[in-house]
Amino acid sequence: MSFIYNQSLKTLNTFGIEASAQRFSRCGSIEELVSILDEWKKKKDNLLILGGGSNILFTKDFEGTVLKNELMGIEVVKENENHIWVKAGAGEVWHDLVMYCVKNNFAGIENMALIPGCVGAAPMQNIGAYGVELKDVFESLDALKIEDNSICNFDLEACEFGYRESVFKRKYKNQYIILSVVLKLSKKPEFKTSYGTIQQQLKENGIQNLSIQAIADAVIQIRRSKLPDPVEIGNAGSFFKNPEITNEKFYSLKENFPDIVGYPVGDLHTKLAAGWLIEKAGWKGKTFENFGVHKHQALVLVNYGGAKGEEIYALSGQIIEAIRQKFGVELEREVNIY
Numbered sequence: 001m002s003f004i005y006n007q008s009l010k011t012l013n014t015f016g017i018e019a020s021a022q023r024f025s026r027c028g029s030i031e032e033l034v035s036i037l038d039e040w041k042k043k044k045d046n047l048l049i050l051g052g053g054s055n056i057l058f059t060k061d062f063e064g065t066v067l068k069n070e071l072m073g074i075e076v077v078k079e080n081e082n083h084i085w086v087k088a089g090a091g092e093v094w095h096d097l098v099m100y101c102v103k104n105n106f107a108g109i110e111n112m113a114l115i116p117g118c119v120g121a122a123p124m125q126n127i128g129a130y131g132v133e134l135k136d137v138f139e140s141l142d143a144l145k146i147e148d149n150s151i152c153n154f155d156l157e158a159c160e161f162g163y164r165e166s167v168f169k170r171k172y173k174n175q176y177i178i179l180s181v182v183l184k185l186s187k188k189p190e191f192k193t194s195y196g197t198i199q200q201q202l203k204e205n206g207i208q209n210l211s212i213q214a215i216a217d218a219v220i221q222i223r224r225s226k227l228p229d230p231v232e233i234g235n236a237g238s239f240f241k242n243p244e245i246t247n248e249k250f251y252s253l254k255e256n257f258p259d260i261v262g263y264p265v266g267d268l269h270t271k272l273a274a275g276w277l278i279e280k281a282g283w284k285g286k287t288f289e290n291f292g293v294h295k296h297q298a299l300v301l302v303n304y305g306g307a308k309g310e311e312i313y314a315l316s317g318q319i320i321e322a323i324r325q326k327f328g329v330e331l332e333r334e335v336n337i338y
């Protein structure tokens with residue numbers, strides 16, 4: 001085990017921000033991870049566990065140790081007549097896991113095709129897309145407790161999943177390294193096509209007999225047409241969460257903004273489409289030299305090349321303030337800021 005000093009992180013974050021890590025290492029096994037952590041504990045500087053870097057904005061160089069998680073492996077660990085349990089290492093690419101499941105006809109995560117990043121980060125914010133969240137198929141995960149190197153198993157309840165939330169983002173922030181995740185997938189698919197434009201895309205594709213492959217293909221096509229590919233334009237997906245407000249507040253906003261987009265959350269709350277708010281406030285497509293708000297998707301902030309993380313962070317602050325002023329709604333950043 002050895003550290004690399006002053007490692008550039010530019011190709012390790014999808015925003016493509018030039019930042020460096022004071023110390024950097026990769027780990028491909030639990031033994032390697034433990035040995036790196038033992039070495040790290042002698043200094044105990046800041047520690048960042050890095051997956052695909054697709055939910056991160058570096059606003060400065062990282063003063064501390066960055067550890068790139070490369071724990072691999074996908075295996076079936078259990079099955080019965082209706083279900084199959086698949087375990088994946090934290091360093092596996094999430095989309096590769098989705099494609100493995102689709103190919104083997106294990107249903108449940110096809111709506112989450114093409115979400116960038118690694119399996120180990122998926123529970124961090126309970127990733128979700130097109131009406132499905134990780135928690136819907138989640139069985140358990142193993143995580144290493146940084147304090148004493150013990151391996152702990154977390155079930156669904158212990159993860160305290162919420163909308164783009166988990167116990168690892170809150171109560172246990174910076175305390176655990178996720179090693180592997182087990183998903184409970186279905187042998188008898190329940191197709192979820194009511195969300196967004198999936199049905200329209202399936203129709204355009206001439207699909208007569210629905211399959212999880214057809215859904216994954218439709219989701220991939222929609223995402224490719226709407227979202228900037230980080231390989232071409234630096235971004236970290238949705239920069240903000242969709243805010244939840246009371247129904248009362250929603251109806252009062254609707255009086256002034258009749259076309260406001262909201263979806264019910266339980267009986268008392270409404271989830272607003274943050275993208276709609278940002279667009280309505282005039283920010284969609286706004287460009288400042290080499291960064292800005294994406295022209296097709298107002299929720300996505302972009303780096304056209306060479307932008308600084310602090311500039312993008314400042315832009316996000318301006319947007320939060322503009323939304324507060326115009327709608328009296330508080331936007332919260334979804335992207336992790338370092």
Ligand code: FAD
Nearest residue numbers: 051052053054055116117118120121127128129178236237
């Ligand atoms: P990173 O960015 O590397 O890390 C994110 C956070 O998790 C960091 O705080 C990091 O320290 C922590 N972390 C990572 N791995 C571990 C680990 N093993 N143990 C402990 N902590 C860890 N998200 C969605 O939910 N739905 C979407 O549809 C979606 N679409 C996106 C589209 C685009 C184009 C992009 C660029 C991003 C999108 N995202 C989406 C956001 C992002 O892809 C997800 O949040 C993804 O899970 C991040 O994975 P990552 O490996 O890149 O995490």
Ligand code: NAP
Nearest residue numbers: 128129130131194195196197226227236237238242263273
């Ligand atoms: P969209 O389909 O244009 O919809 C806009 C917003 O409305 C979405 O954020 C979604 O909320 C919500 N929505 C749409 N239909 C809904 C329904 N039937 N019930 C409840 N809420 C509904 O969104 P998009 O930007 O193209 O994204 C499509 C999907 O991919 C969404 O699920 C989105 O979360 C996901 N995505 C996430 C990221 C990220 O970085 N987090 C990036 C790109 C796409 P939800 O976000 O709560 O689903």
